[in-house]
Amino acid sequence: MKLDPVIRDQVLATVPSLRAFAISLCGNVDRADDLVQETLLRALAHIDSFEPGTNMPAWLFTILRNLFRSEYRKRRREVEDVDGRYADTLKSHPEQTGRVEFEEFRTALSRLPSDQREALILVGASGFSYEDAAAICGCAVGTIKSRVNRARTRLADLLSIDSVDDFGPDRATRAVLAGGGRN
């Protein structure tokens, strides 16, 4: 079909963030790119159901999120250790100290329940309002707020952050020690 270039450009403009959402959700760039591709195929096939002037990012994020959810359910039946594999894909280049903290954060993020992870990413990184995030996830605004709060608390717990002091110069060193001890 011939698409209004304005709409096409809106779609393309959303792709970087949509893809960042996908990578953050599934922790694997190849899988994320497949998800984005599948999302765009479906979105463009149903572009008539998008009302011009409404929120294009929210619309695309909703499609991707639902695809991820149904795929996640399928994979869960096939492979039990989905989270373990997720974590493995994140342990790629821990050479630099700044990198260690980064990897540590991504691993902690991967350990969150997926409903908390998606809520935190949508509100805390993608920049959606609580209302938009609730619409994307098909739940109540209060549910999103509580998921975001629980996600933050759990992350602080996983990263052993008790106070701002924990982010001092020793932080990277301790991350190296902790990582070396565990792995």
Added chain:
Amino acid sequence: MKSRKTLNEAPTAETDQPEALNAMERVTAPRRAEVRLGREVQHRIGQQLRAMYDDFVRQGVPTHIEELVHRLTEHDGEEPADPVKTQDDGAA
């Protein structure tokens, strides 16, 4: 706990209370601190999350995805080969 003085607690909240209430306060304080994360901690988590996310965003649009969008939007009367039957999966 190190973060205690950074939480926005009224400075007189504990000193004005009788001993019994003070004891209760000590018992409940750790749980409250867990539930209500310090602003610095929340801020720091937010920063790390955005740093990670923005790293991905900066990668832009992969060539094959850009080509796909152009291919799908510039051909007349062609639906994508992929059927869309399960689109509502998980939405309800």
